[in-house]
Amino acid sequence: MSDKKSKLASGSIIILLGSIILRLGGFIYRFILSRLLTTTGYGIVGLTLPFQNMFIIGASGGVPPAIAKYVSQYKALEDKEMVYQVSVTGMKMMIFMAVIAAIIMFLISEPIAIGMWNKPEALVPLRLVSVIVPFSVIVGSFRGVFQGFYQMKNIFYSKFIEQIFTLIIASALVIIGWYAAGAVLGTALGFLVSLIGSYILFKRDVKDSYLNEKYPKISFREELGLMKEILKFSIPVVISGIAEIFLYDTGTFFIGMFLPTFFAGFYTNASAIARIPLILANSVSTSVLPATSEADSLQDKELLRMYMHQSYRYTTVTSLPVSAFIMVYATPMMILLFGSEYAQGSQALWILVAGMFFFSIYLIASSMCQGLGKPAFPMYSLIIGALVNVVFSYLLIPIYDITGAAIATTIATLVLMLLTVGELSKLSQIHPPYKDLLKMFIATGFMIFVMYLIPHTIIGMFVGLIVGTVVYIIVILLLKAIRPEDVVFIEHFVNRTGPLKKHLMKLVKLSKIYLDR
Numbered sequence: 001m002s003d004k005k006s007k008l009a010s011g012s013i014i015i016l017l018g019s020i021i022l023r024l025g026g027f028i029y030r031f032i033l034s035r036l037l038t039t040t041g042y043g044i045v046g047l048t049l050p051f052q053n054m055f056i057i058g059a060s061g062g063v064p065p066a067i068a069k070y071v072s073q074y075k076a077l078e079d080k081e082m083v084y085q086v087s088v089t090g091m092k093m094m095i096f097m098a099v100i101a102a103i104i105m106f107l108i109s110e111p112i113a114i115g116m117w118n119k120p121e122a123l124v125p126l127r128l129v130s131v132i133v134p135f136s137v138i139v140g141s142f143r144g145v146f147q148g149f150y151q152m153k154n155i156f157y158s159k160f161i162e163q164i165f166t167l168i169i170a171s172a173l174v175i176i177g178w179y180a181a182g183a184v185l186g187t188a189l190g191f192l193v194s195l196i197g198s199y200i201l202f203k204r205d206v207k208d209s210y211l212n213e214k215y216p217k218i219s220f221r222e223e224l225g226l227m228k229e230i231l232k233f234s235i236p237v238v239i240s241g242i243a244e245i246f247l248y249d250t251g252t253f254f255i256g257m258f259l260p261t262f263f264a265g266f267y268t269n270a271s272a273i274a275r276i277p278l279i280l281a282n283s284v285s286t287s288v289l290p291a292t293s294e295a296d297s298l299q300d301k302e303l304l305r306m307y308m309h310q311s312y313r314y315t316t317v318t319s320l321p322v323s324a325f326i327m328v329y330a331t332p333m334m335i336l337l338f339g340s341e342y343a344q345g346s347q348a349l350w351i352l353v354a355g356m357f358f359f360s361i362y363l364i365a366s367s368m369c370q371g372l373g374k375p376a377f378p379m380y381s382l383i384i385g386a387l388v389n390v391v392f393s394y395l396l397i398p399i400y401d402i403t404g405a406a407i408a409t410t411i412a413t414l415v416l417m418l419l420t421v422g423e424l425s426k427l428s429q430i431h432p433p434y435k436d437l438l439k440m441f442i443a444t445g446f447m448i449f450v451m452y453l454i455p456h457t458i459i460g461m462f463v464g465l466i467v468g469t470v471v472y473i474i475v476i477l478l479l480k481a482i483r484p485e486d487v488v489f490i491e492h493f494v495n496r497t498g499p500l501k502k503h504l505m506k507l508v509k510l511s512k513i514y515l516d517r
Contacts (some may be wrong), residue, residue: 025163027337029170030272033183034265034338036174043261044180046268047117048125052187054242055101055129056136063090064144065370066234071148073442083148084215087206089226091141098137105130117256121180128184135191142198145206154201161197168188236379243382247359247412250389251405254397266345267402269338272407273326274352277319281360284314284367292371305430311364312432313440317482320444321472323357326350328451328468329461336458348406355410358417365420369427377423386414439481447472 034042067090074082080195109126114120128260139158146154170186178185218226248271255264292307326333330350334342366378389412396404425431450471 006067025160025167026272029163029167030173030269031337032167033174034269034342036171037180037183039262039341040260040266041180041267042051042117043263043265044122045183046252046264047119047122047179047256047261048129048184049113049268050245051105051126051129052132052184053249054245055105055133056140063094063230063234064147065229065375066090067141067144068147069233069370069373070230071145072150075148079212079214080211083224085218085226087145087211088228089223090144090230091138093227093230094137094141095134098134101137102130102133105133119256119261121261122256124181125184128181128188131185131188132191135188135195139191139198141193142195142202144393145202149204149206149210154205156195157201158198162190162194164190165193175227223395230238233373233375238374239379239383239495243379243386246386247278247389247409247416250386250393250410251397252404254393255405258398259401263402266342267348268407269334269342270345270349270352270402270406272390273330273333273337273349274356277323277353277356277360278327278363280318280322281315281363284311284364292368304428306427308368308430309433311368312361313436313482315360315364316437317476318355319360320440321447321469323353324448324469325451325465325468326353328448329456329464332456332458332461336461345402348402350407351403351410355406355413358410358413362413362417362420365417367426369424372427374427377427378420381416381419381423384419385412388412388415436481436483439479440476443472443475443479443481448473 033045037045067086070086071083074080074086076112106127109129110123113123113126139162143155143158146152146158166187166189168186169189170183173182173186174180176182252264252267252271255267287436292304327350330353331343331346334346334349362381366375366381369375369378389408392408392411393405397406398404400407421432451468454460454464454467
């Protein structure tokens with residue numbers, strides 16, 4: 001059981017550390033493009049992002065999570081043949097859907113850029129999105145296999161390769177005069193390089209080391225049956241994914257309709273910072289899906305309860321203070337990362353980050369539902385949330401510009417969080433650890449109070465980060481908002497701090513002794 005207690009923590013930490021590095025790289029990408037392009041040029045790039053995300057998710061058909069679920073399920077049962085068949089069949093499906101999605105994106109680019117937005121300068125970048133889709137979707141299939149095998153490092157390597165080459169190529173293309181189109185094309189070429197790297201990792205760590213036997217080919221009819229099984233799981237997931245894009249990017253779409261292009265750049269950067277708490281949630285949700293699937297297949301109720309409670313606590317204890325810090329120091333963060341001309345996005349940022357915390361909790365509940373083989377309700381919640389966002393965005397953006405977009409998204413995420421957490425509790429008969437979560441909110445309240453006393457400047461932001469973090473940790477420990485078994489999560493993080501490990505581990509041990517009392 002001790003190995004199982006640390007399984008979620010170790011997988012989550014790998015994804016968390018990788019995600020922090022990737023998010024940092026993403027900010028470097030935005031930092032460079034914000035300065036290489038005008039606010040209008042950067043706004044054009046921002047307008048393409050909803051379509052990039054929508055078609056990547058739509059073309060993948062929700063297959064990566066399905067691959068992860070069934071690979072982890074059959075691997076737990078030591079059925080190598082089915083692991084192989086799920087991997088191969090899933091990839092075939094994704095390639096076919098990627099081609100279809102690329103064609104559709106190319107065809108609709110002109111009606112959207114010219115007809116709906118009346119922005120001819122967005123036409124070529126939108127058309128280039130169709131080049132991104134096939135590469136990104138196939139990469140997604142490899143990542144699904146890695147997730148099912150619990151190879152979180154390979155997921156990180158795949159994403160890191162994509163990001164570093166996107167940064168280099170996109171920046172170079174913009175510098176030589178390709179403008180916003182160069183930034184979009186750079187993304188496509190970054191995914192191409194990532195595809196090559198992902199295949200090498202797959203061959204080394206999956207094909208050659210685990211699926212190293214010859215497996216009999218299944219008949220076309222049997223493969224259709226397997227496709228049907230994958231689609232049965234993946235269709236609700238892809239609908240959820242598209243609804244998630246609507247939730248994230250409805251504001252951007254309506255900004256393109258109602259406001260000048262540069263507003264899209266402000267909102268895009270505010271949205272990027274607001275999603276920082278999602279790094280923490282994604283790291284846990286990526287690990288909790290195969291973990292809950294395993295516990296469910298073993299019919300181990302106590303193991304399932306442990307995974308679920310750990311997921312709620314890990315996510316809240318980390319993402320809540322991060323959200324609070326961003327809310328308090330929204331303006332200096334925007335100025336530091338993107339320049340003073342983007343400070344106009346700070347009002348939207350401090351509202352939007354609250355919505356992203358709500359969405360963090362939703363992500364955890366959604367992944368647990370998927371791991372239990374019940375992906376439908378998160379889909380319904382997302383659809384409801386997306387519709388709420390569409391209505392409020394349409395009403396509020398013409399009045400309050402990008403602040404209206406942030407308000408609409410925050411209302412929508414609150415609705416879907418409440419719906420999904422409630423349904424998961426009914427489904428599993430396991431409720432969130434409410435007392436622990438309440439203590440975390442109290443600790444965050446103390447943190448916010450202290451940070452508000454510190455000047456809201458760039459220097460004050462760094463002072464507030466240090467002082468606020470210390471206050472938060474002290475209150476968390478005094479209230480015993482975390483459990484002794486949660487220290488495993490902290491230990492995995494500390495083990496990767498290099499020369500600081502020796503000193504930090506002493507504090508971890510003292511914390512564990514205090515929590516055990």
